[in-house]
Amino acid sequence: MHRRRRHNNIMCVTIRPRHYATKYIAKITSTSPTGRSVTAEVTPPQPIPSDTRGYPIPRRHVICKATNLLLQSRPSGSSISDFFSSLSPPLTPSEASEILKSLNCPRLAYNFFHFCPSFSPAFHHDAFTYNRLILVLSKSNLPDRFDLVGTLLDDMERSMTRGTISTVNILIGFFGCSNDLKRCIGLVKKWDLKMNCYTYKCLLQAHLRSRDVHEAFRVYGEMRAKGYKLDIFGYNMLLDALAKNEKNSQLRQRVVITKKNSLAGDNME
Incomplete structure (x- = not known):
């Protein structure tokens, strides 16, 4: 379908194939004697500027306009759809x-996330948009937030979207039970990631919150073996958990010694 509007020798041509809409602004350069055909000069849309690393820079006016439309008390579905369909270039994941x-x-936010692919067939969520939504849900009080995050992980698997270590860190902080934590560690292997110091700290604290002191101490030992140091807050949490049970006195003493040596080393540096 072709729609043409002519104003001051400027013609706006909207080409609507089956699955998407692309707008071009064309300037008429010549017209046939009968007026039934014209020659137009089309200027392609300017590409989105990118930073030094090659990532597209988000358009602030697009973000503000879209946010205002979505936050309206009674937003019109057609107005939102028309706005995103009119973007050229289309909406980017960033x-x-x-x-x-x-x-x-x-x-x-959850509904908008699933609505995004309908704006353009070229739009695909990446690890950063998944991370953003998982973080939003983890800070919410939605009763089904755990199910929603589980659905997002299933979506990532179906779309073969590879997460980052930040994805794992967010999930560890969000989940609490041991089975969910095992799934998080499984994602590290599945996505071929490397656990960093912050990942170990999140995992240790998650085990402490679930009152699994021995598993937290095992993570602490693995962390030390990798050459990572626990910060003062992590040490205090681990020592407090070990102090609540006399059976852990030997483990607590080992942590105290390691803590002193670690802090002494930091002071020397």
């Missing part, structure tokens, strides 16, 4: 991530 961050309603 812009979608910023919009998710700006929405103060977790349920609305």
